[in-house]
Amino acid sequence: MPYALDHDFALAWLRATAAAVEQQHQRLTELDAAIGDGDHGTNLRRGFAAVLAVVDALPADTPPGELLSKAGSTLISKVGGASGPLYGSALRTAGRALPAPTADLTALAEGLRAGLTAVQKLGGATVGDKTMVDAFEPAVAALERAAFDGFSLREATALAAEAAEAGARATVPLEARKGRASYLGPRSVGHQDPGATSTALLFRALAEAAPR
Amino acid sequence: MKKLINTPETVLDDTLAGIAAAHPELTVDRAARVIHRAGAPRPGKVALISGGGSGHEPLHAGFVGPGMLDAACPGEVFTSPVPDQMLAAVRATDGGAGVVFVVKNYTGDVLNFELAAELAAEEGIEVRTVLVDDDVAVKDSTWTAGRRGTGATVVVEKVAGALAERGAGAREVASIGERANAASRSFAVALTAATVPAAGKPGFDLPADEIEVGVGIHGEPGRRREKLRPAHELVAEVVETVLAEHTLTPGDQVIALVNGLGGTPLHELYLVYGEVAARLAERGIAIARNLVGNYVTSLDMAGFSLTLTKADPELLELWDAPVATPALHWS
Numbered sequence: 095m096p097y098a099l100d101h102d103f104a105l106a107w108l109r110a111t112a113a114a115v116e117q118q119h120q121r122l123t124e125l126d127a128a129i130g131d132g133d134h135g136t137n138l139r140r141g142f143a144a145v146l147a148v149v150d151a152l153p154a155d156t157p158p159g160e161l162l163s164k165a166g167s168t169l170i171s172k173v174g175g176a177s178g179p180l181y182g183s184a185l186r187t188a189g190r191a192l193p194a195p196t197a198d199l200t201a202l203a204e205g206l207r208a209g210l211t212a213v214q215k216l217g218g219a220t221v222g223d224k225t226m227v228d229a230f231e232p233a234v235a236a237l238e239r240a241a242f243d244g245f246s247l248r249e250a251t252a253l254a255a256e257a258a259e260a261g262a263r264a265t266v267p268l269e270a271r272k273g274r275a276s277y278l279g280p281r282s283v284g285h286q287d288p289g290a291t292s293t294a295l296l297f298r299a300l301a302e303a304a305p306r
Numbered sequence: 307m308k309k310l311i312n313t314p315e316t317v318l319d320d321t322l323a324g325i326a327a328a329h330p331e332l333t334v335d336r337a338a339r340v341i342h343r344a345g346a347p348r349p350g351k352v353a354l355i356s357g358g359g360s361g362h363e364p365l366h367a368g369f370v371g372p373g374m375l376d377a378a379c380p381g382e383v384f385t386s387p388v389p390d391q392m393l394a395a396v397r398a399t400d401g402g403a404g405v406v407f408v409v410k411n412y413t414g415d416v417l418n419f420e421l422a423a424e425l426a427a428e429e430g431i432e433v434r435t436v437l438v439d440d441d442v443a444v445k446d447s448t449w450t451a452g453r454r455g456t457g458a459t460v461v462v463e464k465v466a467g468a469l470a471e472r473g474a475g476a477r478e479v480a481s482i483g484e485r486a487n488a489a490s491r492s493f494a495v496a497l498t499a500a501t502v503p504a505a506g507k508p509g510f511d512l513p514a515d516e517i518e519v520g521v522g523i524h525g526e527p528g529r530r531r532e533k534l535r536p537a538h539e540l541v542a543e544v545v546e547t548v549l550a551e552h553t554l555t556p557g558d559q560v561i562a563l564v565n566g567l568g569g570t571p572l573h574e575l576y577l578v579y580g581e582v583a584a585r586l587a588e589r590g591i592a593i594a595r596n597l598v599g600n601y602v603t604s605l606d607m608a609g610f611s612l613t614l615t616k617a618d619p620e621l622l623e624l625w626d627a628p629v630a631t632p633a634l635h636w637s
Contacts, residue, residue, distance in 0.1 A: 176414035177414075274522075
């Protein structure tokens, strides 16, 4: 099956995410310092460094779902804070929902929808609360639409990345209702949410990793 | 940034090494990142476990010992610990009578302790959780993360620890912790921001003559910013803010905690305590017990928090029970 999520694609996605986090960790931390406690970049950087060490050691025939669920478990074990359980559960749940040995676009969208549901169940956030869900939900919706419309994996993931980035930008005028930023009330307005920003990095990495 | 550290990445490990060296009466598992009482587990005793980000010392490791916590799980600076740590703490201290977690109400702490409780349950260990949410700077609403947990954590851990020491069951231990939390309200004022080692600079910029009012304990800005005023005016407002969310009436007794946020000298904290005592006396509220000092800090942040716990004979008796920990000890 062409353009499917296989081991190489999943590994490339995790590597691209780790590289983006490495490159952007200071920006994430600065966004977090404005409305949180200033450790989002530091924490994700520590987590994805651990993820790379784990997934690089897995055999080459490891199904993509297992790669993602191992990555998720590693994030839960290494990150702490809110982002550890939230990102960890997202990837672990998505990974467990993916068929082996490969997943087509529809299955990938379903897996990520399951991951998003896990995030929402844990954190209780919906779109508009100024959290990672503001980027995650439109990205998954874009993937689902693209799968329905018959787009390629590459086109679909590019649309998802754009939707996530637009969702992250749209958090700027919002007042936070979840997480530590919610303690600031109206003072959280005017800042982009760090969690939505890192989620946009995750989906941009997915688009970059998608095979041509 | 001027700090006594080696590298920002090794702050927690290096701190644990120091705690281990300073307190041979505690067992510091540096690999699992758990500090527990030596000789654990104690058969038949409910294990009281707490934890949270580092940078709040002496919370929580400083409250491990007879009469208080059985174990503490320190996370990275201002970051909650991970579930693996809590599970390791449960395994190290569960004496078969169940475990009670004391968790401050922050999204990250709540999520990680929840995951840990699920993992413990899979191993057949009963875990109850006491959520501390005493900070009146934050509205208690289902539309937000709810009030933060701050200074009342000390009171909750002290009274729940005392009851656990007497052999009470997990339900009773959790119940007294919940009651102490419900009887407590706190509010904090910051004179300077905290500097997280990994960030390398203060969490927010504060002009020399301004303060942040209604801060938490993670270096985040507070509810609003205003000009610094003489202590008697500032403390009067803090007392009024706490009392506005309390049900205290003349004749009531309180446990009062004037807590330093890490960068404020004790002389200023005593000055503040004097103002607090005077304001409460005007209201006819008696301070039955007090603590003045650094108990729940926010790294190097200057400022203080005030916690008032409405006292009753049972809470006072548990408060007075012997305790022998690095940061709290009386007999």
